[in-house]
Amino acid sequence: MSKKYILKFRPSAVEEPVTYCLIKEYDIRVNILRAEIYPGKSGIMLVELDANSIKLKQAISFLQHKDIEVIPFEKRIHLEIEKCVHCGACTAVCCTSALSILNEKSELVFTPDKCVACGLCVKACPLQLFQLQFEE
Ligand code: SF4
Ligand code: SF4
Structure with missing residues (x-):
């Protein structure tokens, strides 16, 4: 573990x-x-x-x-996906492919299980839709 x-x-x-x-x-x-x-x-x-x-x-x-x-220590990323404009900027910095634009509609897909909470997407999103949440 x-x-x-x-x-x-x-x-x-x-x-x-x-x-x-x-x-x-x-x-x-x-x-x-x-x-x-x-x-x-x-x-x-x-x-x-x-x-x-x-x-x-x-x-x-x-x-x-x-x-x-x-x-x-635990931290996780929160995404306000309902406000997303699917520009794809966050996918460029996500090295675990937790963020990707793969589906037919060219919409952002977030897979929380792949996220390692590195926080790189927080700065990458022009709409500031990501938030790092910390839990002790
Ligand atoms: S926190 Fe890191 S791993 Fe998680 S979605 Fe953002 S860029 Fe990807
Ligand atoms: S950078 Fe922000 S607006 Fe663009 S696809 Fe990612 S979450 Fe959506």
């Missing part, structure tokens, strides 16, 4: 090699989606951790023992 988490590092934990430990000691596949960490200061990281539920639980416990706050 794969889950996304926000990791909040206090200054004392910023220089800990946590990614290395997660991979080597807990056999976790780690995908760092965003990181803002400054040596000696606090930091924040958005990661996707992939492993079985037991390993994942052990890894989270390890992080918490290192004084790292672990917050489950």
